[in-house]
Amino acid sequence: MRLFDFCIRWSPLALLALAWELAPRLGLVGAQSLPPLSVVMASLWKLAANGDLLGHGLQSLWRLGAGLGLAILVGVPLGAVMATSRIVNAVVAPLARALYPMPKSALIPVLLLWLGLGNASKIMLIFLGCLLPVLMSAYNGVRGVDRVLLWSARSFGRGPLDVIFGVAVPAAMPELLAGIRSALALSFVLLVSSEFLMARDGLGYLISFLGDGGAYAPMFAAVIVVACLGFTADRLFLVVMRRMLAWRG
Amino acid sequence: MSQIVFDRVRHGYRAAGRPEMLALSDISLSVEPGEFVSLLGPSGCGKSTLLYLLGGFVAIQSGRILMEGRKVTGPGPDRGVVFQNFALFPWKTVRQNIAYGLERQKLPARERDEIVQSFIDMVHLRGFEDSFPSQLSGGMRQRVAIARTLAVKPRVLLMDEPFGALDAQTREIMHEELLGIMQRTRMTTIFVTHDVREAVYLSDRVAVMSSRPGRIKEVLTIDLPERTGPSVMKSARANDIVEYLWSQVKIDAAHAVSAVQ
Numbered sequence: 001m002r003l004f005d006f007c008i009r010w011s012p013l014a015l016l017a018l019a020w021e022l023a024p025r026l027g028l029v030g031a032q033s034l035p036p037l038s039v040v041m042a043s044l045w046k047l048a049a050n051g052d053l054l055g056h057g058l059q060s061l062w063r064l065g066a067g068l069g070l071a072i073l074v075g076v077p078l079g080a081v082m083a084t085s086r087i088v089n090a091v092v093a094p095l096a097r098a099l100y101p102m103p104k105s106a107l108i109p110v111l112l113l114w115l116g117l118g119n120a121s122k123i124m125l126i127f128l129g130c131l132l133p134v135l136m137s138a139y140n141g142v143r144g145v146d147r148v149l150l151w152s153a154r155s156f157g158r159g160p161l162d163v164i165f166g167v168a169v170p171a172a173m174p175e176l177l178a179g180i181r182s183a184l185a186l187s188f189v190l191l192v193s194s195e196f197l198m199a200r201d202g203l204g205y206l207i208s209f210l211g212d213g214g215a216y217a218p219m220f221a222a223v224i225v226v227a228c229l230g231f232t233a234d235r236l237f238l239v240v241m242r243r244m245l246a247w248r249g
Numbered sequence: 250m251s252q253i254v255f256d257r258v259r260h261g262y263r264a265a266g267r268p269e270m271l272a273l274s275d276i277s278l279s280v281e282p283g284e285f286v287s288l289l290g291p292s293g294c295g296k297s298t299l300l301y302l303l304g305g306f307v308a309i310q311s312g313r314i315l316m317e318g319r320k321v322t323g324p325g326p327d328r329g330v331v332f333q334n335f336a337l338f339p340w341k342t343v344r345q346n347i348a349y350g351l352e353r354q355k356l357p358a359r360e361r362d363e364i365v366q367s368f369i370d371m372v373h374l375r376g377f378e379d380s381f382p383s384q385l386s387g388g389m390r391q392r393v394a395i396a397r398t399l400a401v402k403p404r405v406l407l408m409d410e411p412f413g414a415l416d417a418q419t420r421e422i423m424h425e426e427l428l429g430i431m432q433r434t435r436m437t438t439i440f441v442t443h444d445v446r447e448a449v450y451l452s453d454r455v456a457v458m459s460s461r462p463g464r465i466k467e468v469l470t471i472d473l474p475e476r477t478g479p480s481v482m483k484s485a486r487a488n489d490i491v492e493y494l495w496s497q498v499k500i501d502a503a504h505a506v507s508a509v510q
Contacts, residue, residue: 148336151306154324156350156401170340247340249383 035217044221052206053225060191060202061229063119067126068187072180075131079138080164080172096132104129105193112198122194122202129190130183137179141172174248177241184237188230203229250318251279252437253303253405258312260298271462272298276312278456278465280405280437287440287448287455291498295463296441300409303439304330317404326350329403333410335390337382343369343393344378350401368396372426388419392426399430405437412447421479424450445495449473450482457497466497 017037024031035043047053082089107125115121145168153167169176195204203226210219260273272295280286288296301307303314305324314321316328324330337346348365356364369378372392382390391411398406412420428451431438442448448455449471457467471490473481481487 146334146336148332148334149338151301151304151324152330152332152336152338153349154306155304155326155328155330157326157353167338170338173340247381247383249381 032216035220039217040220040224043215043218044224047218047221053222056201056203056206056222057225057229059119060195060204063122063195063202064126064187064191066119067123067190068130068180068183070123070127071130071134071183074127075134076138076169076176077165079135080142080169082135083139083142084160084164084168096135100132100136104190108194108197111194117198117200121198122191125194126187126190130187133179133183133186134176137176138169138172141175141179142168144175145171174245177244181234181237181241184233185230188226188233192226251315252282252284252317253278253280253439254315255279255299255303256313256315258299258302258309258314260295260302260307260310273302274462274464276463276465278468280439282437283435285431285438285440285451285453287442287452288458289442289445289448289455289494289498290458290463291443291460293463294458294460296443296458297409298463299458300330300407300439300441304328304407326353326401327404329398329401329406331391331394331398331406331408331411333413335382335387335394335414337390337394337397339382342379342381343374343385346382346393347397347400350397354401364400368400371399371430372396386419387415388423391415391423395427395430399434399436403436405439408438408440410441410443413442413444420447425479427451443498445491445498446482449487449490449494450479455494457494459500469494 020034020037022036023029024034024036044053078088078092082092104125107128111121111125115124142164149167149171150163153163158166191202192204192207195202196208199205203222207219207222207226210216210222255276255278258273258276259271261269261271263269276299278286288299290296298307302309303316303321305321305328309321338349341349344365347368348361351361351364354361366378369375372395374389374392374396377385377389382393385393391414395411412423415423424447430436440448440451452471455469455471456465457469458464459466469490473484473487473490482491
């Protein structure tokens with residue numbers, strides 16, 4: 001029975017793989033624009049074996065981790081303090097509201113001009129893109145915390161910072177983690193699109209470099225790698241999230 | 250000297266573009282050390298607000314509140330508070346919740362653990378030390394909250410409808426537990442409730458409040474014999490007191506209902 005469930009669950013993916021393999025082989029699509037899956041997988045093996053994948057992949061992951069990490073480091077405290085301080089809120093909220101709907105990818109040329117082709121421009125873009133979702137989730141989460149929890153902490157003699165970071169932020173954790181999860185997905189989008197346009201390494205660069213050179217099989221291989229990385233990152237985050245929220249019962 | 254003094258306390262709410270809503274008008278009340286005083290009244294009479302003012306959570310607008318002779322200006326561990334919805338930290342276990350208030354006191358870890366364990370035992374939660382609040386029943390949660398508050402040895406205990414969210418049976422058990430704790434600790438307690446029987450059973454004195462604006466109509470001393478168990482409430486004397494208080498509260502509850510309609 002479990003085997004059956006397993007088959008049902010993975011059948012769409014298997015069908016997709018099968019269609020990918022057969023469509024070019026049967027001449028339904030040009031083998032040039034969509035190489036058969038087996039050919040792509042062979043390229044993937046080659047890319048992995050010669051170390052290209054690891055080098056570009058590590059470069060990309062470093063940018064993603066640094067950008068998202070910075071966004072969390074800045075966004076959580078700022079959002080939490082915003083939710084509790086009228087003054088900070090008055091200063092930051094209009095800025096956040098104005099910048100929230102702006103597509104952060106529009107900043108790519110500006111950041112290229114200011115920060116060049118190195119890591120800084122990509123990290124900055126991911127940081128800026130992820131900052132607002134993280135900040136808003138911290139803000140909304142902390143605002144929704146039952147005031148008697150904060151009162152309890154204060155009646156035990158805790159000061160304002162202790163109340164915010166010891167009580168309000170942990171209490172807001174479900175909403176906060178949901179915000180970070182959507183920021184994680186966004187960070188992959190920003191990473192790859194910025195590496196298309198302003199990089200000399202990284203998985204996004206690899207995809208566009210291979211595509212420009214007409215090496216379509218390895219290009220598809222790199223795309224698969226990015227998709228798998230995104231999927232794995234999200235699953236890992238879910239596992240961490242469940243563990244951190246085990247108290248919800 | 251009275252341990253707690255409310256001195257002509259007045260409290261209003263202002264909403265933009267509307268006249269001020271007077272929640273509490275000219276409240277004066279003194280509470281002696283070791284006394285158990287209930288604030289009894291219909292919802293909306295400001296009894297919880299009065300407790301929050303004493304707790305220091307809400308700023309005092311007019312009049313003053315003295316705690317052992319000193320003006321209340323903010324929350325402090327001298328006034329332990331138990332809330333209706335327990336206000337436990339849901340991400341902390343029973344043990345961690347009860348230890349929370351003690352973390353600030355510079356105690357050796359072993360001594361702290363011993364205190365925590367003694368309070369866990371006091372509220373009969375041995376075996377649940379590592380459970381999260383979400384895994385406990387309402388009565389157990391409120392026991393954790395009471396233990397957490399008592400563990401820091403407050404000078405007075407403020408309870409805001411602490412058993413209001415519990416079913417009738419659990420409430421009765423909690424009454425016995427609370428009376429037991431009170432007999433041992435003799436802690437001064439202010440107890441907010443709208444339940445007349447509960448107020449009569451637990452209190453030395455009951456302050457009856459009326460609504461719109463909230464004020465203290467009457468302070469009644471409950472002179473029942475020593476509370477040896479719930480049977481005390483079956484005496485004719487207890488019935489008379491409940492009847493009388495109920496009639497006092499009912500007038501205002503009826504007013505409140507007609508005001509809403």
